[in-house]
Amino acid sequence: MPHPTAHHRTRGTSAVLVLSVLALLAAGVCVVVPPWLAPHDPWHWPHEVPADRAALVREGERLFNETALHVGPTTPKAVSGNGMACRNCHLSGGTVRNAMGLVGITRRFPQFNARAGKKILLEDRINGCFERSLNGRRMPNESREMRAMVAYMGWLSDEVPAEMTKMPGQGVMKLPDPPRAANPELGAEVFARKCVSCHGPQGQGSRNADGTYLYPPLWGPDSFNNGAGMHRVRTAAAFIYRNMPLGDPLLNVEDAYDVAAFLNSQPRPQRAGLERDYPDRKLKPFDSPYAPWADSEDPRRHKYGPFPQSSGSR
Ligand code: HEC
Ligand code: HEC
16 A cells, blocks of 8 residues: 555645646647656546445436436426426536536535525535526435435546645636627527527427436526526526537637527526525626626626626636
8 A cells, every 4th residue: 555645645746737737728738748647637427436335326317417307396306496407507417627517526615605605515506506507496405315416426526636626627618708798689690590400499498208308498487597507698608608509519709698698588487585695795796697786787787798807707
């Protein structure tokens, strides 16, 4: 067995290597890394599930990929309020960079959350998506299902060094802001050209035989509600820019903003109590589309921009 200190030092060095190579890659620099120095890229499925955790992890994986089948509105538990699944946004089971990837996520929680105004657990963050993205309600933190999803994310994070609290590629990328406001009318044209073939003319998506979505809805009664992260135009634009059309993402930045503005101008479920979000209003992201805000800007500017340069994307 290696000496514990030596082992720790190796892990630290490899984390620094991973970080610097990822930083170079993010900057668009082509790096040739000798194979013996090549960092292990954690953005993929970990190899195997340790036997003592396998049942719980696999259950969490099923909940993540087929959420509505297990806890959807037509099941006895009815935690989620729409037919969507976590994987519809956190692509490929949460293993994709810049698609709200969840590799390494257990290393970052508990964490201060501006929307809640306090430090929250990973369970609370998952419940944020149940209440908003899935337009449902909280799942008890101690429930078997919640423990299974946390175990699943723990397994996705297994290969990430413990000291690596922030992984490049989590969340969505920081997209440059266009100089003008996003334009829903132009976005409707982008939608008709690039999105309608899969998501349908009413943005309603289409279902598999088992009731899960093959193409998830983008608006309407079975979509995410107005308190969801995807309802922020900068978050939606960054997700769409990198990931949509699925398998062939080639929109330019302006088209991505316009189509995001179009989606988020359509009817969708409305969540009550949103005025309680961001108790410290100064921490509210500029593009949070719902009142109240710390400033007295026109609400349309919060929804569509143009965004002030300093207003961060998260
Ligand atoms: C080739 C089919 C296809 C096209 C074209 C396509 N998407 Fe998607 N989209 C998908 C699939 C499939 C998912 C869900 C991924 C999964 O579950 O694995 C998805 C998910 C999404 C999501 C997140 C889930 C949701 O329902 O809110 C958004 C937002 C989205 N797409 C927007 C767009 C936009 C905007 C366009 C046009 C620029 C577009 N998509 C074009 C297939 C497509
Ligand atoms: C409609 C799209 C959508 C669906 C469906 C969805 N999420 Fe999310 N999720 C998001 C967005 C957007 C964020 C915020 C990303 C950001 O701003 O960095 C997020 C954030 C998260 C985070 C925190 C990630 C981080 O880096 O801080 C976790 C954990 C999470 N979601 C879990 C889930 C789980 C579990 C489910 C299913 C029960 C789910 N989500 C369903 C869109 C979605």
